[in-house]
Amino acid sequence: MDWRAEGLRYFGYSYYLKQIFGFRVQRVSIDAGFTCPNVDGTVATGGCTFCDNRSFSPSRRLPVLGQGQGKRKGDQGWITSQMDDGMARIRKRYKCEHFMAYFQPATNTYAPVEVLRPLYEEAISHPDVVAMAIGTRQDCVPDDVLDLLEEFGARVPLTVEYGLQTIHDKSLEWMNRGDDHSSFVDAMERSMGRGFELCAHIMLGLPGESHQDMMATAREVASCGLDAVKIHNLYAVENTPLADQVRSGEVKLMELDEYVSTLVDFLELLPKSMVVERISGEAPRDYFVGPEWSMDKSAVLRSVKEEFERRDSWQGKRFES
Template identity: 55%
Template sequence: MLHPDDFDVSEAWIDEGLPINAFGRALRRRFGGRIQRVSIDAGFTCPNVDGAVTRGGCNFCDNRSFSPSRRVRLKQVHDQLTSGIVTVRKRYDKVAGFIAYFQPATNTYAPVEQLREVYELAIGINQEPEFTDQVVGLAIGTRPDCVPESVLSLIQELADRTYVSLEYGMQTIHDEGLRWMNRAHTHADMVNAIDRSRGRGFEMCAHVILGIPGETHAMMMATAAEVGRLGFDAIKLHNLYAVRGTPLGEQVLAGEIEMMKRDDYVRTVVDFLELVPPRVVVERISGDAPPDFLIEPKWCLEKSALRLAVEAEFANRGTRQGSRYAPPKIDPANRPIPHDATPESIRSKIETRGRLPVLKMEDR
């Protein structure tokens, strides 16, 4: 297996005749084989759920799964990862390794030493005889207002030992859209976070939602341009979708909001990716939810067909990712490092001793 340090972030995908710099292929080049992510729920909450910045959570999110009353034991985190590895190995014949993906809620929102404990647990699976060298890295989903210097230093330390991707919920660069979602942070928080994250040895991934009510095509393309301006290493594109039991779901059922049409979404994805730098890895081009919970759009359940439609649109245009990319006037590497703008209400919960009441972990 290749060591991550041997990986050259190149545009090999172009030589291979591919329309986008797809995640699966990029991981194969990096690690020498198929890499699968295993999702882990470590019991974290969010600052727009517990009241640190607001309450209610994002309007599209099923907050029942992020309830502050949850308790997750360390052994449960361990078992989620190991059982996930076993399940994936039964499904696929050849898997070179696994990425422990801390996905639900905000996975940097806890006292920093508690974060260390959880992350180290995932890496430590490699010391168990039946899982030797199985975990090749970490993916950590978070918000841009939840990465004070203490957290970034910890993640940088981990990145010196293993592959780490820090996935930021950017969603959009437009503050009106962020307010509509009830994110309770601004795009300025995103800029502050990535400018402090750059050059620390871990990857930075932007999670973006297309189809936000009130956003025009031009506004979504402005978000695309920002991916290159800020210097993200990877991107996840998701269509806005509505699930039952959420404020957005209620609005869709009431006929107040319509989801993006499939053909419009395909064209928008291709337009978006044409503006994204070729070096940026595309981790996803759509999102979905379990059929029993999904309200709309139903077309997002057809992931393979959607991917083929995006590829066909690129082929019809004779373009690829980055075809219309315009480098920013200031190279991202030369952007100044700003002061840490983490809100005090969030910092106080991360840079505190002990454990958060919402996250009581025990060894057994």
């Protein structure tokens, strides 16, 4: 897709979806009630240092999200009612009739295939759903789960999102991730060529990572077979170890100009064909700790555009095949 001919500086997600479907598609989030192996003690406890995993308690989760019409995990129509609520809210804001069912919080492949199948099935059975995305950890995709994803990917456009964050094990250790980079490499090897798209989440500004470290992550992202990437700065939300570390000054978060400059450097190293699904993070205002600037998404997008223009640059300008 020739996004540069449209005057764009990077291959943004809404442009990509419009080209693929010919109409607007919005993501609608589904909380399927999963937990995570570094929360439940399987590989670690406490979860990632930036993740409010106390909200993984099913009794808290749906009331927090205001979704589900009183239905609980396992109830008939639980997924559908969440999507209906989410779609109604999205329709009030956008003119949109088509949706991507997005299994978002926690680890959405962390269950046996017999449990996963009916959840995914219910999501794609909704008449307004035209695509599906599933967020998960790269150490939670055994071969039978990948076979299931392949099966669904043959029926509906599917993106599987891995929480890569960084290629550096010292940072994964800092965030209490409970796995190391080898699990991403392994998951990619077993996931490629199965007919679904692969996306990785990346965080910039992890403590102890140099500019060179982040560019090393960019180079691997560029060459490892991914179709898409979601990038944001490290930010802190309430009820997390990171919030305490930020307040005590132990962790310093990136300033806007540093993030924008690093992000543009990162995007310049990616191939032009890689979809950039996100370049800023978001969290509810009453839950957010900092940095303050990242709450203003439009200002971040504007600054990124200005930085590209100032450099007369674009995604892929420094990509080395």
